[in-house]
Amino acid sequence: MSETSPTVSILDAVGQKQLTQSERFEKVRTLVHPNSTSACTALAAEVADLIRARTQENLDTVLGLATGSTPVPFYRELIRLHREEGLSFRRVITFNLDEYYGLSRDHPESYLRFMRDQLFDHVDLDPSRTHIPDGTVSPDDVYHHCLDYERRIADAGGIDLQILGIGRTGHIGFNEPGSPIDSPTRMIVLDRVTRQDAAADFMGIANVPRSAITMGVGTILAAKRLVLMAWGAGKAEIVREAVEGPISDIVSASFLQTHSNATFLLDAEAASGLTRFRQPWRTGQIAWDATMQKRATVWLSRTLEKPILKLLADDYAENGIGGILTGELNAAEKANEDTFQLLQSAVNGDVIQASGQGNTTEIKKILIFSPDPLDGIVGMGATLARLIAQGHDVHLAIQTSGNLRVTDSAARGFSETTKGLTALDAASDSSSAMADYANEILRDLDEKGEFGTDSPSVRALKSQILRADTNQAIRILGLEPSRIHFIDASFYENGRYRRFRFDEADLVPVRELLDQISPDLIFITGDANDPSSPQRIAFRIFAEVWQTTLDSHSTVWLFPGSGKPYGAQESDLSVPVSPDQLKQKADAIQRFRSVGADETADTITARDRRVATEYDTLGLAEYEAMETFRRWTPLSAADHQ
Numbered sequence: 001m002s003e004t005s006p007t008v009s010i011l012d013a014v015g016q017k018q019l020t021q022s023e024r025f026e027k028v029r030t031l032v033h034p035n036s037t038s039a040c041t042a043l044a045a046e047v048a049d050l051i052r053a054r055t056q057e058n059l060d061t062v063l064g065l066a067t068g069s070t071p072v073p074f075y076r077e078l079i080r081l082h083r084e085e086g087l088s089f090r091r092v093i094t095f096n097l098d099e100y101y102g103l104s105r106d107h108p109e110s111y112l113r114f115m116r117d118q119l120f121d122h123v124d125l126d127p128s129r130t131h132i133p134d135g136t137v138s139p140d141d142v143y144h145h146c147l148d149y150e151r152r153i154a155d156a157g158g159i160d161l162q163i164l165g166i167g168r169t170g171h172i173g174f175n176e177p178g179s180p181i182d183s184p185t186r187m188i189v190l191d192r193v194t195r196q197d198a199a200a201d202f203m204g205i206a207n208v209p210r211s212a213i214t215m216g217v218g219t220i221l222a223a224k225r226l227v228l229m230a231w232g233a234g235k236a237e238i239v240r241e242a243v244e245g246p247i248s249d250i251v252s253a254s255f256l257q258t259h260s261n262a263t264f265l266l267d268a269e270a271a272s273g274l275t276r277f278r279q280p281w282r283t284g285q286i287a288w289d290a291t292m293q294k295r296a297t298v299w300l301s302r303t304l305e306k307p308i309l310k311l312l313a314d315d316y317a318e319n320g321i322g323g324i325l326t327g328e329l330n331a332a333e334k335a336n337e338d339t340f341q342l343l344q345s346a347v348n349g350d351v352i353q354a355s356g357q358g359n360t361t362e363i364k365k366i367l368i369f370s371p372d373p374l375d376g377i378v379g380m381g382a383t384l385a386r387l388i389a390q391g392h393d394v395h396l397a398i399q400t401s402g403n404l405r406v407t408d409s410a411a412r413g414f415s416e417t418t419k420g421l422t423a424l425d426a427a428s429d430s431s432s433a434m435a436d437y438a439n440e441i442l443r444d445l446d447e448k449g450e451f452g453t454d455s456p457s458v459r460a461l462k463s464q465i466l467r468a469d470t471n472q473a474i475r476i477l478g479l480e481p482s483r484i485h486f487i488d489a490s491f492y493e494n495g496r497y498r499r500f501r502f503d504e505a506d507l508v509p510v511r512e513l514l515d516q517i518s519p520d521l522i523f524i525t526g527d528a529n530d531p532s533s534p535q536r537i538a539f540r541i542f543a544e545v546w547q548t549t550l551d552s553h554s555t556v557w558l559f560p561g562s563g564k565p566y567g568a569q570e571s572d573l574s575v576p577v578s579p580d581q582l583k584q585k586a587d588a589i590q591r592f593r594s595v596g597a598d599e600t601a602d603t604i605t606a607r608d609r610r611v612a613t614e615y616d617t618l619g620l621a622e623y624e625a626m627e628t629f630r631r632w633t634p635l636s637a638a639d640h641q
């Protein structure tokens with residue numbers, strides 16, 4: 001923050017490194033908010049203070065801006081401050097971090113277009129004072145363009161406050177692993193992981209540009225103040241590496257540790273990998289309740305690679321968790337047994353009983369929400385099959401059509417098959433109508449070209465193809481397709497990746513379904529996903545409806561988002577999966593031929609096996625595989641915003 005600003009930063013004491021014991025593993029200032037909304041409100045207030053203070057002194061404010069889903073709620077808050085509280089951007093100059101190379105400037109995924117849509121067009125910024133690297137300059141001109149970009153930043157007086165996100169490779173801007181600490185603005189080849197992460201935005205990895213122009217690490221570190229934002233559990237691991245790990249060009253965000261005024265601004269999920277949350281007993285005083293004791297004992301057992309029932313008092317004491325032991329004789333045995341029993345009681349094949357809803361012999365109404373058609377099967381396919389086999393009244397609600405993930409080749413394949421069929425009976429009216437349809441789809445696909453978007457007809461076809469895959473998959477698990485409720489949420493049909501937002505209209509079908517089925521058990525996911533992901537939005541829609549649902553006799557279980565199972569220490573219910581059930585699940589996943597799946601059935605089932613191995617290593621019974629769940633109580637919907 002500028003030294004001329006008279007206000008105290010809302011975020012923290014500027015430039016301060018970690019002081020408290022709980023933060024001692026963190027090598028850069030790290031602030032954690034319950035959710036991204038409150039974090040963005042605080043940051044926007046700081047930025048507004050900075051702009052107002054400098055404007056009053058007749059100075060420009062130079063902001064460094066970022067793209068991606070992360071800053072979207074921050075930009076929305078700036079727009080609100082402009083509209084409702086008169087915040088003016090007339091004295092603001094902006095420099096964006098980066099731009100894809102080779103995209104036309106008005107392509108929906110170009111960062112110029114992104115910035116116009118998300119901020120520039122909604123505030124009183126002078127377009128001539130906004131700067132974004134130009135991804136359309138010829139290869140010969142890139143070098144000079146980059147030099148010129150650096151010069152413009154310098155001419156503006158340097159960046160007062162630079163906003164950053166973080167990619168899964170730990171990049172800031174597009175500074176992929178290997179970027180030196182003093183790198184300048186330059187052309188960079190994008191990492192495979194980065195391109196994979198952008199695949200959904202571009203409807204397939206093949207359409208993602210291979211290179212970009214980005215401010216360098218050196219350019220970024222030259223800013224007077226840096227704020228790196230990150231939301232969602234998907235960022236937890238890389239945030240931990242950047243904040244607690246060594247300073248290294250493998251994770252370019254770790255270079256923020258060298259800056260005297262950098263802050264990581266996180267929501268609870270993105271912060272969950274930090275030692276103070278993951279292993280709080282290592283960072284301060286602990287009130288040892290049963291949950292904390294379970295977490296610490298599981299950690300101890302894993303660290304020492306020793307089954308829980310064999311842990312000794314010395315093991316507890318020597319690893320800093322002696323506080324669990326009461327001081328009595330046999331205290332370690334008691335602590336071991338307490339945790340063992342807790343873990344044991346979470347392992348249960350009788351989901352109805354575990355839900356406190358009687359037992360398996362009673363037929364229950366069960367509603368499973370799957371944000372994308374695949375999510376429910378990846379997260380709990382075997383449990384789903386088990387519940388169906390037990391004769392329960394199982395319903396599956398598919399919240400979004402998932403059509404953005406269906407490959408062009410699936411749509412092309414369908415159209416070509418249709419054309420082939422119509423040729424068999426070319427004279428009939430219905431054949432010619434079908435042939436016209438197939439030709440229209442093929443033409444749309446051809447015309448779409450590189451980086452293009454699907455026509456409404458192509459998207460409609462892709463939805464139907466994915467429905468057919470879903471029906472087949474679900475039959476393998478024993479469920480009749482008539483039990484599937486396709487919601488086709490409008491937020492998804494009308495949105496783009498990283499920019500989805502929902503409104504009242506999205507609540508209606510979920511409310512109707514809950515009224516219609518009145519389930520005893522509900523399964524849902526997405527509570528910890530990235531806030532802009534379809535999964536998290538689908539979860540928030542459910543949570544909002546749930547707040548206003550009077551009849552709440554149902555038990556709500558969360559299944560893990562992004563397929564990553566809950567660890568033994570955090571799972572409230574772990575359902576054993578037999579070898580046959582696991583095979584059934586793998587077969588079901590393999591039905592989804594039309595989507596460019598992120599993971600194969602083998603990877604997914606291997607993960608389910610690892611959960612079982614983990615229980616085995618802790619000294620519990622050895623199963624083939626397990627699916628894990630957590631109980632959900634809507635303590636505060638705000639936590640999930």
Ligand code: GLP
Nearest residue numbers: 067068069070165166167173174
């Ligand atoms: C891209 C951008 C980065 C951004 C990252 C993460 O790679 N160049 O600036 O931080 O994506 O994106 P998201 O915020 O959508 O997770």
